């Protein structure tokens with residue numbers, strides 16, 4: 001990345017002013033053997049590196065809770081108590097669809113308002129040296145043009161960018177509060193911003209929160225406890241469930257799927273500690289969770305090779321049914337209208353899934369932040385087999401028991417599994433065809449050195465195609481096995497009350 005010398009000076013001065021400010025906070029510590037480094041040459045902004053070898057379990061820095069920018073520390077809670085009353089704010093409220101809730105705040109919108117307020121205060125804000133080094137532009141797809149988004153091709157990420165949801169959240173929860181309290185946000189001497197400017201600012205703050213904010217747990221937790229929890233735990237800070245806060249210095253750590261540091265949440269302070277020995281010159285890295293390349297790009301605006309182990313691809317139910325139906329049309333025993341009737345009934349079912357996420361078996365990193373096991377594709381979602389069985393039952397019903405294939409599949413577990421696997425293989429082939437380029441073309445593009453947003457988009461779509469190929473190879477192997485068992489007339493396959501599919 002090219003930077004001119006003025007930019008360079010501003011960047012380095014910003015880092016130094018931030019460090020000076022941080023070290024002056026009562027209770028803050030910053031280890032003598034670490035430094036804030038300029039990592040723009042590797043498109044990673046600022047990061048923290050070790051200046052000397054650091055042993056495991058070393059406290060790298062300490063952030064007193066008082067210095068965190070959040071609902072508990074912001075002066076706005078006294079200025080606009082009715083919306084910032086911490087006793088009545090429902091941190092679980094993330095339901096934007098409910099009109100009654102449209103004016104109430106959640107952890108996201110509170111923090112957006114707090115950050116807008118501090119941003120507008122400029123140098124008078126106690127957090128100014130910190131806020132000054134946070135980004136004003138982002139690489140997340142939220143800010144991509146339509147043609148840049150189109151490079152994601154058939155990735156499910158295209159429908160998860162969330163621009164219009166963010167726009168409506170800003171117009172229903174952010175702008176009205178600022179307009180009602182305009183003298184607080186724009187006191188004498190500060191020129192008020194118009195709605196477009198405020199909307200842009202709110203987007204900027206929302207994206208900063210997405211990539212920088214922490215879920216403020218109040219209890220001491222350790223990496224071991226975190227890793228024992230299920231995957232959803234990692235995502236909690238991005239779901240609007242608990243108080244979110246901007247944690248100076250903790251958010252200067254970059255991250256990867258293999259990492260060497262962790263943030264512990266203590267009663268009075270948060271501390272960053274080394275999980276294992278860190279060598280001089282090594283970057284100190286945090287972990288943002290077991291995120292796929294697409295999710296890492298959506299939330300943080302970057303991708304890394306090590307996160308590809310968590311790549312996923314979505315297989316739509318309608319595509320699966322399209323492929324399955326071909327088999328059930330045999331002998332004209334099932335009409336398209338009957339299939340649609342089955343589908344309609346299925347959609348009414350509470351647990352109905354529109355799409356199934358295919359993913360590898362991919363263990364979490366070890367407590368010392370290392371990946372010790374290969375990720376591999378080893379199975380389809382159980383829900384798909386269950387929904388397929390319901391579909392077969394539906395077919396049996398609408399045909400009055402006349403569709404032989406459905407009847408046999410409901411009776412014979414091996415046969416049903418074989419049908420499922422065959423259908424999945426065909427559906428996966430069509431799913432791969434929905435992307436404009438092949439896996440091999442994407443690999444060539446990446447090796448030829450495509451860069452910027454396009455490289456990230458190619459990386460995401462390539463990763464998804466790789467999962468599709470692995471899933472197809474796995475299904476083929478399983479299907480051969482299943483067919484062998486069916487041919488052998490394995491009685492185990494017959495349905496019985498004692499045995500489940």
Ligand SMILES: C[S@@+](CC[C@H](N)C(=O)[O-])C[C@H]1O[C@@H](n2cnc3c(N)ncnc32)[C@H](O)[C@@H]1O
Pocket residue numbers: 042043044045046047133134135211212250251252253254255256299300301302304
């Ligand atoms: C919490 S901040 C980390 C500090 C950030 N680099 C900065 O300069 O302010 C998260 C952002 O850092 C960048 N980042 C984090 N880890 C990265 C990595 N391994 N490679 C490239 N960029 C990374 C991404 O832009 C991400 O949105």
